Amino acid sequence: MQSVVDFLNSIIWSPVLIYTCLGAGLFYSIVTRFVQVRQFKEMTRLLFSGKSSEKGISSFQALAVSLSGRVGTGNIAGVAAAIGFGGPGAVFWMWVVAFLGAATAYTESTLAQIYKEEDKGEFRGGPAYYIEKAMGQKWYAWIFAIATIFACGVLLPGVQSNSIGNAVEAAFGSGEMIETAIGTYSLAKIITGTLISILLGFIIFGGVKRIASFTQVVVPFMALAYIIIAFVIIALNITEIPGIVAMIVGDAFTPMAGFGAAIGWGVKRGVYSNEAGQGTGPHAAAAANVQHPAQQGLVQSFSIYIDTLLVCSATAFMILITGAYNVHGAGEAFIIQNVAADIAANGPVFTQMAIESTMPGWGKPFIAIALFFFAFTTILAYYYIAETNVAYLRRTVKFPGMMFVLKVVLMAAVFYGTVKTANLAWAMGDVGVGLMAWLNIVGLVIIFFLSKPALKALHDYERQQKEGVEEYTFDPVKLGIKNADYWERRLARRTQDSEASDEASGKPVNPTA
Secondary structure: OHHHHHHHHHHHOOHHHHHHHHHHHHHHHHHOOOHHHHOHHHHHHHOOOOOOOOOOEOHHHHHHHHHHHHOOHHHHHHHHHHHHHHOOHHHHHHHHHHHHHHHHHHHHHHHHHHOOEEEOOEEEOOHHHHHHHHHOOHHHHHHHHHHHHHHHHHHHHHHHHHHHHHHHHHHHOOOOEEEEOOEEEEHHHHHHHHHHHHHHHHHHOOOHHHHHHHHHHHHHHHHHHHHHHHHHHHHHOHHHHHHHHHHHHHHOOOOOOOHHHHHHHHHHHHHHHHOOOOOOHHHHHHOEOOOOHHHHHHHHHHHHHHHHHHHHHHHHHHHHHHOOOEEEOOOOOEEEEOOOOOOOOOOOHHHHHHHHHHOOOOHHHHHHHHHHHHHHHHHHHHHHHHHHHHHHHHOOOOOOOHHHHHHHHHHHHHHHHHHOOHHHHHHHHHHHHHHHHHHHHHHHHHHHHHHOHHHHHHHHHHHHHHHOOOOOOOOHHHHOOOOOHHHHHHHHHHHHHHHHHHHHHOOOOOOOO
């Protein structure tokens, strides 16, 4: 299984995809005139401006759901892997892909808002929806939907639960070994996998509102607690920061672990962590209740900064300051070896050791707890994404019990991932991320050259900003955007309500309105 998955990754994660991710981010940064910088103040204002409704969730809840997907195992174990296989310079390339990816995140999330639909009282949207409506290629949308259900329902949840299991085992011991039908595993991992699956089932059977309610409380709390611990460690070693930054930037352009390896691992783990261009974030963005599609695009763009430039950087600085890492070279050789050779880079141990070295007795249990919340909320986000794509397929083909099957399969995948080896779990996760990234980025580029809907929405929003409007409106027909059915109906209802109000108050009604 490991060799098959590694072979698939060698094809999917070829240099072509790595440079495509960087290139797409640079392209959208240029065409939006670096919206991720120009609109930074507006991003922060919008975070708390929207309100939830019966059909949709607020901008902040959508941010929390998408952050629950972005802020996960990739921020702890993923950063360690990037350093372990790509050297300290990989962190620089994580920063680059985050900065450029913020423009990609704006684009894909705005598209999700433009082409969202109402489904059984809830908003639904994402790449499958905007690929069908903006590209007009339903077969391509189906391929994305199927790949996403497989990735988020089967492959990716195991990465998250695996890190929880490894962290719990490292913190509290493995206990006795138990023989099961699928292999022999530690008691600690079996108990952990069972508890995660039960708790997961309780929440996902409650629907998107329960997921949003859970994540809007947990995500800010867990991210803040983790960052505080990281900042304490950084503050205690503040004099080393200039040297660490110099090492990160310097190693990004040297053959520390191979120039290509630094870029490859930095981009791979950067995309895995912040998900810009991967196509996962737009699903939560579509569920938000906002006045204008560009608003949620800006909010989702800001989430990239929180994930990579803040949380991932905190992890990287902790690991590098304390020297709790190895850098793998070719074969079994190490370019740098600071810790035991048998400590896997694809796991949370580097981060646990970094905290433990500064705060003895805290490292292992704290990371175990942090990873539980980080990874568990990410699994919830994966479920919501898979559910949205099942809902998309269900519009055309009716499969009785599809949602129930998805829930059961996801719970089984979570348990299986908890007890399996880290390398296999991460490799399978990389397959899922790579497939989605390929399909989504190609779709984004084609859509841009066909009709530029996300760019038109940005220009329209910035025009209204300059006019100082109190309430934003979005007229897709006026902008030349086709198939934005929800927004067309919304504008029509608003016009009718306005005319009815004017008629009731005795004002003349504009017959051409």
